Amino acid sequence: MSESVECVVIGAGAVGLAVARELALSGQETLVLESAHRIGTGTSSRNSGVIHAGIYYPKGSLKGLFCVAGKALLYQYCAEHGVAHLNCGKLIVATSEAEVATLGRIIQAAAGNGVNDLRLLTRDEARVLEPQLECVAAIISPSTGVIDSDGLMLSMQGDLAAAGGMIAFSAPVLGGDQTGEGIVLRVGGEQPMELVARYVVNSAGLFAQSVARTIAGVAPESIPSVYYAKGNYYTLNRRSPFSRLIYPVPQVGGLGVHLTLDLAQRARFGPDVEWIDEINYDVDPHRADSFYSEIRKYWPGLPDGGLSPGYAGIRPKLQGPSGGGSSDFKIQGPEEHGVRGLVNLYGIESPGLTASLAIAQHVRQRLLA
Numbered sequence: 357m358s359e360s361v362e363c364v365v366i367g368a369g370a371v372g373l374a375v376a377r378e379l380a381l382s383g384q385e386t387l388v389l390e391s392a393h394r395i396g397t398g399t400s401s402r403n404s405g406v407i408h409a410g411i412y413y414p415k416g417s418l419k420g421l422f423c424v425a426g427k428a429l430l431y432q433y434c435a436e437h438g439v440a441h442l443n444c445g446k447l448i449v450a451t452s453e454a455e456v457a458t459l460g461r462i463i464q465a466a467a468g469n470g471v472n473d474l475r476l477l478t479r480d481e482a483r484v485l486e487p488q489l490e491c492v493a494a495i496i497s498p499s500t501g502v503i504d505s506d507g508l509m510l511s512m513q514g515d516l517a518a519a520g521g522m523i524a525f526s527a528p529v530l531g532g533d534q535t536g537e538g539i540v541l542r543v544g545g546e547q548p549m550e551l552v553a554r555y556v557v558n559s560a561g562l563f564a565q566s567v568a569r570t571i572a573g574v575a576p577e578s579i580p581s582v583y584y585a586k587g588n589y590y591t592l593n594r595r596s597p598f599s600r601l602i603y604p605v606p607q608v609g610g611l612g613v614h615l616t617l618d619l620a621q622r623a624r625f626g627p628d629v630e631w632i633d634e635i636n637y638d639v640d641p642h643r644a645d646s647f648y649s650e651i652r653k654y655w656p657g658l659p660d661g662g663l664s665p666g667y668a669g670i671r672p673k674l675q676g677p678s679g680g681g682s683s684d685f686k687i688q689g690p691e692e693h694g695v696r697g698l699v700n701l702y703g704i705e706s707p708g709l710t711a712s713l714a715i716a717q718h719v720r721q722r723l724l725a
Contacts, residue, residue, distance in 0.1 A: 358540060358550040361387045363723075365557045366529050366567055368392075369400035370505065370712045371704050372559035373512040378716035379555075380519035382724060387521065387551070389543060391528035391563075396509045398561050400709065402637070402669030404589070404616045404627070407431070407441065407501040408707040411448075412606060415468035418685040423707040424470050426714035427499060430508075433713060437511045439504060440619050446500035446601040447482060449491035451653040455605040456493050462606075463495060473498050488597040490656050500601060502617055505709055532556070532571035534695050539571070555723045558700045562635065562672045568693070568700050578693040580686055580702050583676040584635065587627020589666040590644045594659075596623035602654060613650040624666050625651060631677050632670070639665040671705035687715070689722050699723060 365376040368390035380386040392398075407430055413420035434441040450456045463474045475496050477485075482494040513523065530542040538554045560567045565582045568574050596617060604612035615623055625647055644663045651658050674683035686702040693700060699719055708715070 358552045360537070360552040361385050362553070363387070363555045363557070364389060364539075364541060364551060364553040365559055367559040367561055367564075368395040368513075368523055368525075369398055369559065369561050370396065370509055370512075370709050371400075371561075371701065371715055372557070373509055373516065374712040374716035375557050375559055375719050376521055376523075377512045377516045377519070378713075378720045379557075379723070380516050380521035382720055384555070384724070385520065386516070387553075388516070388523040389527045389529055389541070390523055390525050393525050395513055395523070396506060399669055399671065399705065400509060400561075401506055402667060403505065403706065403709060404624075405502050405505050405618065406601065406616055406710070407443075407503050408710045409446070409466070409473075409497045409499045410469045410471050410707070411462060411466040411474070411497060413469060413707075414684075415465070418687065419707060419711070420469040422685070422711035422714040422718070426707070426711035429713040430503070430710060431501070433511075434503065434508070437515075439507050439511050441501055441503040442617075442619055443499070443501040444600050444617060446497040446603060447477075447486065447489070448495040448497065448603045448605065449482065449489065449654050450493045450605050451491055453492055458605045459493055459495050471497075471499070486598050486600060486602070488655060488657055489602065490654055502601075502619060503709070504619055508709075529560075529567055530570060534571075534573045539695065539697055553697070555697045556699070557719055557723075558698065559704070561704060562670060564672065564700060564702050564704075571695060571698065573695045574693045574698070574700070578688060579700075580674045581676075582702070583673045584632045585671045585673045585705075586630040586632045586636075586668055587671060588630060588639050588643050588668050589624045589626035590639075590647060590663040591666040592623040592625070592662055593664045594662065596621055597655075597657065598623065604650070604654060613647050615651070615655070625663065626666070627669065635670060637668045637670075639668050641665045672703055673705060674703040685711075685715075687718065687722075697723070
């Protein structure tokens with residue numbers, strides 16, 4: 357005999373926890389199924405920890421909409437729940453005259469997303485803020501920040517529990533079937549079981565496509581391809597001379613080698629993009645060799661041997677190396693895939709952490725409207 361629950365969320369990363377919290381706070385009996393032994397073992401704990409402003413995304417995109425809304429929700433949440441964060445700001449720097457025009461286009465694009473606090477700085481104005489910086493001009497983004505992503509997820513887990521929700525660890529979803537009672541999920545692990553849920557949210561991150569393929573009735577053509585983009589980070593093995601994040605002007609295919617800070621003001625550089633077929637989190641020390649020349653364009657003072665291997669994360673992208681640009685989040689309900697009560701979340705990479713609370717509100721509205 358199957359157990360029954362109102363809502364099941366598959367995946368206990370930042371977005372899965374945010375969705376589960378939102379559903380539980382709405383009065384829904386909610387269970388999270390997580391294949392790992394703890395929360396946030398994937399993309400959510402292996403990123404830069406940046407609270408993004410919403411600058412680069414196309415107008416009207418889900419990334420742009422949810423990033424800007426999520427940023428406001430996230431700062432409010434941190435203040436109310438005591439989650440460690442720092443609203444340090446960010447500089448986007450042009451290191452040649454040819455890049456200055458791009459700064460103007462960035463300001464215009466950001467305004468299209470409702471980000472109206474960017475300001476163009478001269479070289480001298482930028483160097484007043486960051487004396488070690490070398491640039492021709494820069495943009496300051498005052499609403500960019502950094503957050504303790506693990507602390508955020510622990511806080512959301514606490515909210516979920518306080519609202520009566522639960523998390524089952526080491527509980528991989530093996531498959532599902534749509535019935536008149538709801539979606540029957542087959543769950544593996546040491547204590548295999550069957551669950552009947554009225555609503556299911558597939559927030560499995562790197563494995564969202566794999567999970568969707570196991571649920572009978574999901575139209576195969578609705579499941580997008582996934583490409584794994586590994587991002588390597590290298591830490592500065594001495595005190596950071598910067599108090600803000602430093603990003604170069606975006607390049608084709610990415611945002612360039614940028615400097616981010618953790619809450620202790622330690623600096624790290626990355627991520628780069630390394631396309632991989634199988635998940636691994638090894639960091640090759642030799643990949644840092646190519647970082648030095650890029651970083652020295654805006655920080656000539658980076659000493660030889662100043663970088664050490666840090667960590668790696670993997671982004672579930674919906675376009676590969678030949679895809680010709682960045683793809684948007686893909687959030688699918690029954691009208692797209694054919695299974696009543698199911699929402700699939702695909703391609704939830706950056707700015708997924710910033711957008712998590714806004715995505716959660718959107719999913720709740722789609723399911724419970």
